[in-house]
Every structure is written in structure tokens, then in C-alpha cells.
Amino acid sequence: MSDDMHEVYAIRYAEHARMRSENYIFGDPHDEMTSIAYYVWVIKGAHGSFVVDTGFDEKAAKERGRKIIHSVGEGLTALGLKPDKVDHVIATHMHWDHAGNYDLFPNARYHLQDTEMAYCTGRCMCHQTLRIPFSEDDVHAMVRKVYSYRVDFHDGSEELAPGITVHKIGGHSKGLQCVRVKTQRGYVVLASDCCHLYSHIDEGRVFPITYSVGDTLEGYKTLLKLATSRRHLVPGHDPEVLKIYPAAGSNLENWIARLDVEPKSASS
Numbered sequence: 001m002s003d004d005m006h007e008v009y010a011i012r013y014a015e016h017a018r019m020r021s022e023n024y025i026f027g028d029p030h031d032e033m034t035s036i037a038y039y040v041w042v043i044k045g046a047h048g049s050f051v052v053d054t055g056f057d058e059k060a061a062k063e064r065g066r067k068i069i070h071s072v073g074e075g076l077t078a079l080g081l082k083p084d085k086v087d088h089v090i091a092t093h094m095h096w097d098h099a100g101n102y103d104l105f106p107n108a109r110y111h112l113q114d115t116e117m118a119y120c121t122g123r124c125m126c127h128q129t130l131r132i133p134f135s136e137d138d139v140h141a142m143v144r145k146v147y148s149y150r151v152d153f154h155d156g157s158e159e160l161a162p163g164i165t166v167h168k169i170g171g172h173s174k175g176l177q178c179v180r181v182k183t184q185r186g187y188v189v190l191a192s193d194c195c196h197l198y199s200h201i202d203e204g205r206v207f208p209i210t211y212s213v214g215d216t217l218e219g220y221k222t223l224l225k226l227a228t229s230r231r232h233l234v235p236g237h238d239p240e241v242l243k244i245y246p247a248a249g250s251n252l253e254n255w256i257a258r259l260d261v262e263p264k265s266a267s268s
């Protein structure tokens with residue numbers, strides 16, 4: 001494999017049952033229960049290991065009424081990756097379900113957009129409505145990393161290693177970024193919360209927690225430009241991801257999926 005091509009994995013560590021209407025601004029006509037999945041992602045290649053987002057731990061799960069299935073550390077270990085050997089963490093944004101477990105990667109450098117750090121430590125956090133998806137502890141931990149010289153800030157689009165770029169999208173959180181990875185099947189885009197579910201991008205709908213509806217909708221267009229095709233876009237919370245991508249190993253069904261190979265279903 002050439003040194004700009006990477007393997008990509010999605011690790012589902014938790015899930016949450018909720019009404020379908022809770023996933024969309026303006027609700028949903030189907031009055032039924034659904035579930036959303038919580039993932040972190042791993043990029044492996046010649047330039048070290050990159051973990052995209054750090055998930056949440058048991059304490060945060062209890063506080064927010066979520067259920068952890070396998071901890072983030074267990075998932076990484078199942079992929080043969082020791083957390084203390086992880087070189088880079090890409091923080092797509094600072095929401096509690098993406099920025100917890102902040103002591104799990106003692107030797108990693110963190111990659112974050114300027115705008116996200118300014119947002120989660122600035123005047124917008126004086127508003128309860130905007131503060132809800134943030135955990136004060138996670139934000140403090142990131143400030144400590146800044147003061148320990150462990151954070152690389154990015155502004156817009158930047159290459160972290162050959163074949164791995166980050167792109168500021170905003171919308172759902174002001175400095176939210178996605179990750180584009182060159183793989184054997186083309187450019188895969190890890191959308192994180194730039195697109196929570198396939199239905200958001202396919203139907204032009206928006207998740208209720210949103211800094212800017214306009215930037216979210218424009219962001220969908222950017223995601224589709226960055227990905228080789230719609231089949232290369234990986235939403236941040238869709239349980240379908242585990243169904244359409246093959247498991248990364250025989251004992252990893254319904255837990256860890258491989259994203260640098262074609263999805264099973266032609267519909268996605």
C-alpha cells in the first residue's frame with residue numbers, strides 16, 4: 001500500500017434509544033422509537049495511528065443516561081492499538097460525546113480547529129442552550145493540553161499526513177471539522193457530526209443541536225464534494241454503518257466495522 005493510503009475503522013462504543021422525532025428540527029412524522037450509535041474512528045497507515053474523537057466514559061454515560069457497550073479503550077485494544085501508543089487524536093468538535101476519555105491518550109497530539117476552541121471557551125458558553133452539549137471537564141482538559149503544548153490548531157482545511165486532511169464545516173458546532181482519508185476505494189469522509197445520520201444528508205434535514213442551520217446545510221454539499229461518492233461518506237451516529245460495512249474481524253461483528261472497503265449494501 002502506498003504511504004498515503006490508509007485503513008479506516010468505525011468503533012461503536014455506545015448506543016441510545018430515543019424517539020425518531022428527537023433527531024430532526026421540525027420533528028418526524030413517524031412516531032416511533034429508534035436508536036443512535038456512538039462511534040470513534042481509527043485511521044491506520046504509514047504515518048502512525050490517528051484516532052478520530054475520544055467518545056465518553058462510564059461516568060459521563062451515567063450522567064447523560066447513555067449505555068456503553070464496550071469502552072473506547074476496549075475497542076482500540078480489539079484493533080491491536082494500545083491507547084498510550086496512539087500518536088494523534090483528531091477532535092472533530094468538543095461536544096461531550098466526542099471529547100471525553102481525555103486521559104486515555106497520554107502520548108497523543110490533539111488536532112482541533114481554532115474556531116471550536118474559541119467557541120467552547122468563549123461568550124457563547126454563557127448561554128445555557130448552547131452549552132448543553134459541552135462538558136466543562138472535557139473543555140478544561142483540552143485547555144490543559146494547550147498549556148502542555150499538545151494541541152495543533154487548524155484553521156479551515158489542512159493536511160495532517162499524506163492522505164489525511166481535516167476540513168472545517170461548522171454548523172452543528174461552530175468549529176466542527178470532518179476528516180477526509182485516502183483509501184484503497186477512494187476518498188472516505190468521516191463526517192462525525194457534520195452529518196449525524198444518512199437521512200440528514202439525503203433528505204436535507206438538520207439535527208436539533210445546531211449553532212447554524214445554514215452552515216449545516218451548506219456543509220452537506222462540502223462533504224459530498226470531499227468524498228469520492230455518497231457511498232464514501234460515513235455519518236457520525238447512524239447505526240446503519242455497522243450493518244453495511246463488514247466487521248473488522250470475526251469476533252468484531254456489530255462492534256467494529258472496516259470503512260476502507262466497499263459497503264455491503266448498494267443502497268448506501
Ligand SMILES: [Zn+2]
Nearest residue numbers: 093095172193
Ligand atoms: Zn456534536
Ligand SMILES: [Zn+2]
Nearest residue numbers: 095097098193
Ligand atoms: Zn455527536
